[in-house]
Amino acid sequence: MTLDLRIFTEPQQGATYDDVLAVARAAEDTGFNGFFRSDHYLSMGGDGGAGPTDAWTTLAGLARETSTIRLGTLVTSATFRLPGPLAIQVAGVDQMSGGRVELGLGAGWFEAEHTAYGIPFPPLGERFDRLEEQLAVITGLWDTEPGKTFSHKGTHYPITDSPALAKPVQPGGVPVIIGGGGKRRTPALAVRYAAEFNAPFVSADDAGRLFERVRAVAREAGREPSSMTMSAAQVVCVARDDATLRLRADAIGRDLEELRTNGLAGSPDAVVEKLATFEAAGAERLYLQVLDLSDLDHLADISDAVLRQLA
Template identity: 60%
Template structure:
């Protein structure tokens, strides 16, 4: 089972917090360090130190780390034009020596769009589909040739399809819990299909839908990685679990039911249950980016057993 660290920096984290957590995760042997792509704190509270841009941050981390994989879960199709995003992702992939993965979604947080003056159309799935077609088209254009695209939302003319990512293909992650369109898009474009914070009894059926969509598209269902993102709250005893839950503003019982929470033994069992459903990669949402000791505990007492 791959264990990845997943953060929500818009809730209050500096670039230095990113560096400290990514470097600790790398030292401990986590598979990847991922971050959300948001510009506004959710749920109120002190907004300081303010947001950090995901791809600017990942560019820095590409040079501050050497082995751990880096990516977004997920970037919003509303934030960037696809031709620009293709350049950004390819550049960060080169800066990291080929360690970048792109999670891409429709975007959903209307308040941050209003705060930054970013258009937030009612229907966004078409934006996502065209962006995916453009990104994969640019990155697969034969060397020396140009790429053009004419769609409902975007038009590109004679793009030189440069720079190229180091990885070919660069892994794309598609997430979401929709029963029809999301499985179809994942089957066409994704190396990985992710469910973020699903009801645990919904994980297996949704994997089945994506497998069926892949097979309908002429692709083996097992060709995709199936992953899940869940809040992590792990402690050696009940007092430590409660302290960590309080620090992130959550209830222990709710976290045990909906996330990966409890003692290391409980979390090992929880990950084992996910594996039985077909999950092979877990994103541990670490909401307190200053709590590096929880990463230590998971690495020491959970990672070797999963």
């Protein structure tokens, strides 16, 4: 099996920067290829603990306190930031990391976090319009040759004679990740702008159908489907013994049997077997959603018992 495994966290549930840093360093030390975080400003259940941390502020810190692991968002909401400043932020973090950053970008969906922090939340169609325009602006700024300027005649984000600075440092620019279950606009945007398409929290069969839809759109658009990485995201709960497994499920407030069905839960062998179904469906990368950020032994167990089997 050749799946690339990355760790994916949800710090808005209540995690300080130090908590996030500890998990990122543990992920790097135990051999995972990437550490990604959500971009949310409000917890989804529970009291939110210490409150949220800003995704790109956090990633800037991690860029200087890690050395090899890939870093990014799954995903930043287009409603949160203007595309010009976001392009500068991401390029800056890419420079700070030595070229290890990836940008997941989506339309936004969680209305409550917008009303909680005074962020406008337009209707779905307008959110997708804004996402599409943000992608055009961000990639256009990054792709503009040094010494030239970038302009964009947009409805929401018109740009006039931008110097298009700062620039990412990694060859080919910062990879863009687009995901979701949309039937029309999501695949089209992914094919046009993304290096990676992500199928979040669906079964292997459903992920396979989403992958094939994106590949079909790519062929229609004249893009080689193999030029895109296909990935999925699943919550993970692994242990060698049943008692530890149940403790880990309880710690994240999930029923173990439900997790076995809707996530990657069980013994290492059971999880490897389920990972194989995603690979068979076309996934090349899996984001393992780790919800208990205090359980660093969980990452070590996944590395020792799952990652090594894949290697």
